[in-house]
Amino acid sequence: MSVAPTGDAAFDAVRQAETRDEVVQRGSASLTLRRLRRDKASMGALAFIVVLLAFASAAPLVEAWTGHSPIAQYRQSGMTAMGLPVGPRAEFPLGTDHLGRDVLVRLAYGARVSLLVGVFASLAAATVGLSVGVLAGYLGGWVDVVLSRAMDLVMSVPFLLCALALVSVCGPGLWLSVGVIVFFTWTTMGRVVRAEVVSLSRRDFVRASRSLGAGPLSIMGHDILPNLSVPIIVYTTLMIPSAIVFEATLSFLGLGIVPPAPSWGGMLSDAAANGIYLVAWWLVVVPGAALLMTTLAFNILGDGLRDALDPKPRPIRRASWRGAPP
């Protein structure tokens, strides 16, 4: 593959490159990026996530621009004479809710909650899952038995019911939501990592390391961990949308973020109460679409990352596979 060097001193190099094709060695990171960049769906998803991040961080700007606080109720301008929410219009670009609050401003602040909980809970759950998975997979023996059983135990718990019970006792709140999500989702990562580590720790390079006198911590950290980067990146990305939906579900059931602080699940819950959304479609379409597009974007990006990080040759389509199943 030929490269075109830039700059003034590159003239000779260009001539050289014309005569003999220069071979450039690309690192795996740059190869991954190239593959990812060619995947239009992933780039679209990434663009959406960047825009969403900008929207969430610009929430105070949105508030200043509209001049509406996320929790203030504009009963004069934001409600009809019948006391119903008003639809999208110049003053309220995305309409108002059942209390006359500006949906756009609430959407922006709600995005903060969703992204914060989604990203933070996934990172925390991934860290816990990774540590447990590596320990169980590498040490084996009774450590493995205890940790694997613990994972089985957490996975045999009706998590939404337990979350309900926990929230009913402790009272709803942001950090409790994060804690509940972490507690019930780290096992996904734990299982994947454990299986991976079990097979890695039998490989020759680990034995070589051990024969050179490396201790277990060094082997786990230097030899095994770098080889886990693909599942770590992919599964953490894929955990974000489920954490976001989990938080939204808790808020929807009235057990997540405490009102009047805005969150997407809470906005949908307000919309569902008394079926108000039936006369004000924007109350479900706006936060619902935001939620759907966010989870979709993270799922697409996760799938794209998996394909880019771990390119497998696709099974070749055979000409003889004509008999299509129904």
Next chain:
Amino acid sequence: MIRFLAGRLGFAALVLFCLSAFVFLLFFVAPGDPARMVAGDKATEAQLIQIRSNLGLDRPILVQYASFLSRAATGDLGFSYRNQQPVASLILNRIPATVSLVVGGTLLWLAIGIPIGVMSACHVGGLRDRIGQSFILIGLSFPTFVLGMMSLYLFYFLPRQAGFTLFPPGGYKPLLADPLVWAWHLVLPWTTLVLVTAAIYARLTRGQLLQVLGEDYIRTARAKGLSERVVVYRHALRATLTPLVTQLGADIALLLGGAIVIEQVYGLQGVGALAVQAVKNQDRPIIIGVVLLGGLFIVIANIAVDLLYVVLDPRLR
């Protein structure tokens, strides 16, 4: 085999024990006075003491827990703080709605998800694969309650505004009273449940089939001259059954313990709706009962799945 089964049963007992200890402890350390909830705000101190001793709340926690366990083993889960009805019968009343939703939903999502996965895997890279994968992606990303609210708006409210009732807004009608009315009330909840769940099965089927379709025994089956349908559905799909059964057991069990979100959106009087209501009312015996029931379903499903493995995979016999 018997040793294996005994091990699984032991683990199931451990799960239920941990779960019950967890909720029991949770409510023991929780703020709030159950006696006050039972008696109401006007009760005198003497009445509260009387109620506490009736409920056994004045005894040490270990004694309370032991007596709870021994009663729970016989199916007695105590009484609701709200209306003093037995928790077990309150839950039993809610079972038909949840079971109707889950059983109908399971049949439908299998009937939709597996063929989509097969279609996708048999035309990898083609248009049909892209359609299948889009279905999977959207189904996996759609939050259940958003889908539910949107379908209520589209299929209940808009037709009603136009002057006719396409589907009812929710509620549960008993099967035995009138099967048609029962099904009519469940169409929207089923659709919602199926769309979000079928995607999981489609993805699982697709992934497994892709691994299997390149194997030698599939080539042998083709070489024998078997039709593509037989090759895919009889030979290849067989290898996907084990992960499908695992997923199915987990999903059914989780939903039987309360399809919380769907029941909430459609106002179905199921176990999940009971749990949400109990949390809002701080009706602790009901919450404990529902959590334990959910755990029971999960451990039963786990054992059933393990037994099914043996049936499905001759190597395990």
